[in-house]
Amino acid sequence: MYVPGRWLLRFPLFKDGGGSGAREDDDERELFDTWRFNEGRVLEIERPIRLSMKPAGVALEFSEAMGIPIVHRRVVSLFERLGLQKEVQFIPVEVEGQTQPWFILNALQVIRCVDDARCDEVFYWGPEDGEPDRVGEYRNVRGLKVDPAKIGRAHIFRPWGWLVVLIVSEHVKSAMEAEGITGIKFLEV
Incomplete structure (x- = not known):
């Protein structure tokens, strides 16, 4: 969604553990597989993930980095209030220049x-x-x-065969709009 002056999140990278001697970005990009966030399963992430932004700008509570949903703590709280803990996994990430908590939203269902x-x-x-x-x-x-x-009765999922989209129910859409979550855009499917 276009928002004037918004931030643009870059490729998610594992936080450097140090000691490799190689360029940090090369090592981290090689280790991070963004497609695993489209598989509809709980993920075990071994190392902290960080995101940089370029250009820096207004933070949106719902953004994407390489197609991966990045959400603010307010989105996590909303999903918890809606009782959707079994349908999503929230993976903490560090966002450059941000002190507030941010998360990858990992949808845990793929439906044909x-x-x-x-x-x-x-x-x-x-x-x-x-x-x-x-x-x-x-x-x-x-x-x-x-x-x-x-x-x-699914409220959030990816469609089998076309995993590049994230689908939410009307219930979730209405709740996100009522909450005033920034950065969201919905298309009826």
Whole structure:
């Protein structure tokens, strides 16, 4: 979401333990796998994670860094009040220049719910694409629509096959808006 003067969070990095002698960013980037935050499972993080920002600017309570949701403590408190502790994991992160607590929001559910027929366009990986492990998976989804009957009572999740989006229920959307969480943008799916 565009907010004038907002911060731009950079690639999440493991906090340097020291002693490697190599450039810190090279070592840390090699060790950090951002895709694991899209798998819908509890993660054990061995080392502290830190985020820098460039440019520095107005902090948003909901931001992304390389597609990973970064949230302020207010979001964590809201989700706790909503009783969503079993649907999300909040992983503490250090944000450059910030003293308040920040967290990675890790959604713990992946649900097979994309409604191919209602989406604007759906493209699949084929044998000709040279990615044999991905044949039959989504390559691109435009105008995403989900089948509500397949979602059940989930309030926050990623859709199977199109893990680049985070979906929340109307209940969560309304609560975030009522709370005045900054940086959020919702599209109906």
